[in-house]
Amino acid sequence: xxxxxxxxxxxxxxxxxxxxxxxxxxxxxxxxxxxxxxxxxxxxxxxxxxxxxxxxxxxxxxxxxxxxxxxxxxxxxxxxxxxxxxxxxxxxxxxxxxxxxxxxxxxxxxxxxxxxxxxxxxxxxxxxxxxxxxxxxxxxxxxxxxxxxxxxxxxxxxxxxxxxxxxxxxxxxxxxxxxxxxxxxxxxxxxxxxxxxxxxxxxxxxxxxxxxxxxxxxxxxxxxxxxxxxxxxxxxxxxxxxxxxxxxxxxxxxxxxxxxxxxxxxxxxxxxxxxxxxxxxxxxxxxxxxxxxxxxxxxxxxxxxxxxxxxxxxxxxxxxxxxxxxxxxxxxxxxxxxxxxxxxxxxxxxxxxxxxxxxxxxxxxxxxx
Amino acid sequence: xxxxxxxxxxxxxxxxxxxxxxxxxxxxxxxxxxxxxxxxxxxxxxxxxxxxxxxxxxxxxxxxxxxxxxxxxxxxxxxxxxxxxxxxxxxxxxxxxxxxxxxxxxxxxxxxxxxxxxxxxxxxxxxxx
Numbered sequence: 001x002x003x004x005x006x007x008x009x010x011x012x013x014x015x016x017x018x019x020x021x022x023x024x025x026x027x028x029x030x031x032x033x034x035x036x037x038x039x040x041x042x043x044x045x046x047x048x049x050x051x052x053x054x055x056x057x058x059x060x061x062x063x064x065x066x067x068x069x070x071x072x073x074x075x076x077x078x079x080x081x082x083x084x085x086x087x088x089x090x091x092x093x094x095x096x097x098x099x100x101x102x103x104x105x106x107x108x109x110x111x112x113x114x115x116x117x118x119x120x121x122x123x124x125x126x127x128x129x130x131x132x133x134x135x136x137x138x139x140x141x142x143x144x145x146x147x148x149x150x151x152x153x154x155x156x157x158x159x160x161x162x163x164x165x166x167x168x169x170x171x172x173x174x175x176x177x178x179x180x181x182x183x184x185x186x187x188x189x190x191x192x193x194x195x196x197x198x199x200x201x202x203x204x205x206x207x208x209x210x211x212x213x214x215x216x217x218x219x220x221x222x223x224x225x226x227x228x229x230x231x232x233x234x235x236x237x238x239x240x241x242x243x244x245x246x247x248x249x250x251x252x253x254x255x256x257x258x259x260x261x262x263x264x265x266x267x268x269x270x271x272x273x274x275x276x277x278x279x280x281x282x283x284x285x286x287x288x289x290x291x292x293x294x295x296x297x298x299x300x301x302x303x304x305x306x307x308x309x310x311x312x313x314x315x316x317x318x319x320x321x322x323x324x325x326x327x328x329x330x331x332x333x334x335x336x337x338x339x340x341x342x343x344x345x346x347x348x349x350x351x352x353x354x355x356x357x358x359x360x361x362x363x364x365x366x367x368x369x
Numbered sequence: 370x371x372x373x374x375x376x377x378x379x380x381x382x383x384x385x386x387x388x389x390x391x392x393x394x395x396x397x398x399x400x401x402x403x404x405x406x407x408x409x410x411x412x413x414x415x416x417x418x419x420x421x422x423x424x425x426x427x428x429x430x431x432x433x434x435x436x437x438x439x440x441x442x443x444x445x446x447x448x449x450x451x452x453x454x455x456x457x458x459x460x461x462x463x464x465x466x467x468x469x470x471x472x473x474x475x476x477x478x479x480x481x482x483x484x485x486x487x488x489x490x491x492x493x494x495x496x497x498x
Binding site for chain 1: 404405430431
């Protein structure tokens with residue numbers, strides 16, 4: 001839901017709660033969001049070792065319904081929507097014909113002829129306009145972003161906490177499945193999804209209950225060490241987990257194959273926007289390749305820093321940061337495909353000097369089973 | 370909060386002048402804005418610094434921030450503790466986490482800086498915007 005400030009960025013229904021909790025606010029994707037409460041490092045570690053609660057109500061939600069819904073989604077997303085059962089979700093992307101992404105998204109199958117897509121906040125309007133423009137199939141489209149708050153409860157203690165406030169059988173919800181459920185007395189959609197690399201849930205519900213659900217969850221998690229976590233920790237957590245962020249690893253000039261997202265491109269599912277370009281690129285090879293790296297000497301790579309190999313500028317860092325759990329300085333970067341090789345060294349230009357970095361296998365972090 | 374014996378810059382550095390030596394650091398406001406500080410780059414003893422020009426970098430988890438010198442002069446000491454313990458800049462920015470000491474070549478430059486009272490008013494105004 002969006003309540004408009006007098007001017008400037010939108011605010012979620014929890015804006016005042018975040019301010020009262022002492023959060024530092026920042027603009028992200030057109031929204032004024034909490035970047036941190038107690039500190040990014042501490043919040044990051046809480047999610048890795050206990051649990052964190054994120055307000056991600058800025059995310060967009062779009063419903064796709066009607067007899068043409070499946071055919072339409074198959075034609076404009078890269079993953080195979082026909083493989084979804086009711087109450088199953090799928091990581092995917094809305095596609096340009098060039099094989100790049102309009103946005104990455106999670107497609108949820110509510111039932112036959114009934115889907116909802118969760119998209120990036122900054123892209124919601126662009127995505128919706130693009131969907132409408134390509135909807136020759138005649139699916140029923142609605143941007144329902146204002147009808148939902150979204151909270152993400154993430155971390156190894158998430159299930160134990162959520163059990164206290166829901167009647168849903170959490171053990172029966174597998175990763176990337178969801179169920180209509182009542183949490184904290186509020187009806188909504190409870191999905192076992194997230195963007196942190198931890199186990200956890202995302203709950204979509206009507207914004208008027210936001211303060212109640214937020215505070216009830218925090219109270220339920222007090223003994224488990226649950227704490228609010230901001231977008232700062234969300235970013236460092238997703239980077240450790242090797243997840244792409246639109247505008248960084250993904251944009252209109254980057255194909256999904258180049259961004260290591262070939263696994264969501266089901267080229268044999270039938271015709272879809274971008275398929276020809278992806279097929280061609282699979283034959284001819286990619287122009288660049290996303291790699292993970294760790295700094296091998298002091299220095300922190302940041303978004304946009306140039307990458308050098310053998311005295312030549314060959315690419316760019318897309319995301320770089322200290323990794324609070326791994327206690328290393330890590331990053332993602334595009335390099336020429338022939339240079340993409342775990343173990344190979346690249347140089348990161350940091351303020352007029354070059355610092356050595358070593359390519360590593362992604363993800364940087366994988367949660368213990 | 371902000372020691373009266375310091376002078377302050379608009380870029381949130383402080384300087385404490387003793388005779389012809391100035392000790393320079395970043396303010397509590399600066400460390401709060403940055404968040405968890407994880408990395409510090411400082412000049413070496415003997416390096417020259419110039420008023421209003423950058424002499425180092427402080428990095429937090431989320432951001433890189435240049436540090437500007439309040440004065441012109443030569444670096445006489447560097448707080449090497451910060452290489453191992455950059456987090457001191459969050460916990461003790463006005464004392465233990467000083468950055469460098471400088472021999473002032475233009476002592477009158479200090480007069481252009483803000484007093485603690487002026488600095489407090491300056492950040493109150495910045496925060497209200």
